[in-house]
Amino acid sequence: MDTLEVKGRAPKTGYSRDQFGPAWEDVDRNGCSTRNDILDRDLTQVQKDPGDCKVKAGVLNDPYTDQTIDFVAGQGTSDDVQIDHVVALSDAWQKGAQQLSAGDRLTFANDPLNLLAVDGPTNQAKGDGDAATWLPPNRSYWCPYTARQVEVKSKYHLWVTQAEHDRIKEILSDCPSAPEAEPTENGSEGENSSATEAPAKMNPAPPAPAKPEPVAPQPVAPQPAAPEVGVGGFPNCTAARAAGAAPLHAGSPGYSSKLDRDGDGVACE
Template sequence: MGRRTSLGVLVVLLAIAGWAVSLWLPDEAPATRSTPPPAVTDVPSPVGGPVDVAKVRGDLAGLATVARRPEGLVAYERSVFGESWADADGNGCNQRDDVLRRDAVEVRTGQQGRCDHDVLAGTWVDPYTGRPLTFTDLKEPRQAQAIQIDHIVPLSEAWRSGASRWPEDRRRAFANDLDNLLAVDGPTNMSKGDDDPAGWRPRKGFQCAYAARWVETKKRWSLAADDSERRALGEMLGYC
């Protein structure tokens, strides 16, 4: 009887101890490893390639210097670069359609007059923000305005850095230079306006390519640069 009594007491004590321990335990044990949310990354731009940084820096150093606001400069007017997009290469399509087709990830085109790639719809990647842009009807004014063709070196910037002395045909050629044009997000393009790199920059992941394209355009067209512009371009090339 003594042995059975001792066993019974032991069972009771273990039960009480287990009940007491349960009061201090949470209903559910926490997971030993949490799963992190998926990383958010920029969509890579289809525009641009490897940059020879040393060459670009050399080209930047070789640009003539101009004052940020040259004295005596006649006011800039958009019309001195032409009123609309031209068919600069004679392929039947104007430069807007050429750029939209060139920069598209996917594109749907049609025939309009002599143009066999009139762009109707498609998907692009805005190089300035890294966001995808998809449009179903670019003949609809709001959609057409939401994707714009940007001059990397703006026309007003070209005007103050040398184009004010050009003949009209050279200014028109600059306005339609495919290598100085990008298909970009409309609101982002509006925020850029006529700023140079000292006043506006794209996302960090595109600054290297942007600076290289800016310098290459200015060198090709013999345009000058001011001191604050040079500093900003040098900083952007640091991301290469």
Template sequence: MGFRGGLGVVVVLAIVILVVVGFLQSRGSDSEGPGGSGAVSAEPPGEPAPDPLAGIAVVERRTKVPGYDRGDFGPAWADDTDAPLGHNGCDTRNDILERDLVDRVNFDIWRCPWAVRSGTLHDPYSGAVIAFQHGEDTSSAVQIDHIVSLALAWDMGANTWTPERRARFANDPANLIAVAGEANFAKASHTPASWMPPNEAFRCDYAHRFTSVLREYGLPIDRASAEALRGALRAC
């Protein structure tokens, strides 16, 4: 074979090698995927976030049940052995004032050794600071709110409860909070879908307390309120 013939063979072999190498590189590049790691790997999808309302039944809407009366939940602010705090000489209102107010001045009245004569409330609903003074014309500045209102509880199932269970619900400290009188009136028996505390910093705590009471007493909630509560809890 002449020089030119041998050179031609070498050139052909070089071209073949280049083609094969290019082909193999292109195959490898295809298998690397966007990450260029050389292997196809798929990360498993993340676990869905747990539902903060797990265990609470959600119904389409609140259905008004006729017949609600405050008296169906027992005497206001009962003090007896069936109340969660037991018989201590103080009604539930004074128990909650003692728990929630600061800078308290106490006095003994109506067999209650720690009735609150005066104190300061940092209202969780509005963020306002309320000076409390016991008296016929002044006590209403601070009121005790049912986080899950009695009227709402009635509509969502408490109408079928025994009187004893309703009385316990009405005096359960977990469902009670001292608030400014104006804030209490504004909330009334609204659901979370139509009312949340104006003080946004308290909405997480409010939603936690609200859902805890629902679970404790097996109460459902309407769909719109469920979404409002989920939003508040996920923003915590």
């Protein structure tokens, strides 16, 4: 409601039904007129011939009068149920629709958001009244009716007069508020939650690993002293093995040819 501009009513000069295109144009190209689309949407127990869009009969629970109307298409009966422009075309023309393109006015006149199947005589009594001059006889429908007018005018950037603004605001202030979002299983709110809610708390970052304590160097075990080897080398292989020196390669300390029995250069194999 707060997004709607409040201005005076513009002159009705130049208005005609033709400014909004042919009546009940098939704008969605589904092969059916807009009137039959809305009758099919709003009536129950709809009767149509197979493969035909035309609604021949049905039952309307009229939102404007809270009465049940048995609809039968035909001369003298079809007007019992009429398709109302919630924001009347003439009212729209005087509040911004003159600046819309012809294509946008055609869309406006056939927009399902702006259309309701209603009691014919009640629709005739409404004329091109806005919320300041006409409301449905069924008072329980005032909230959805005026809320829809606000939606339509906001969608097409139409304005409201001061009297209209004040009346709509008065009505909507007494309407039930939208239900609050209920928590889901994981504790977060559902899709009705406000976009301005504070963001959920994030899991804290894991603590940084503790800096390892310096490890004292371990003392190196002393290595056994190399056995002393005489000038002639080890006296035998037993002594070489006991000293951990076997096998002995030619030229290494302790090697002697007498220990290398096969003469391959490796002793005490």
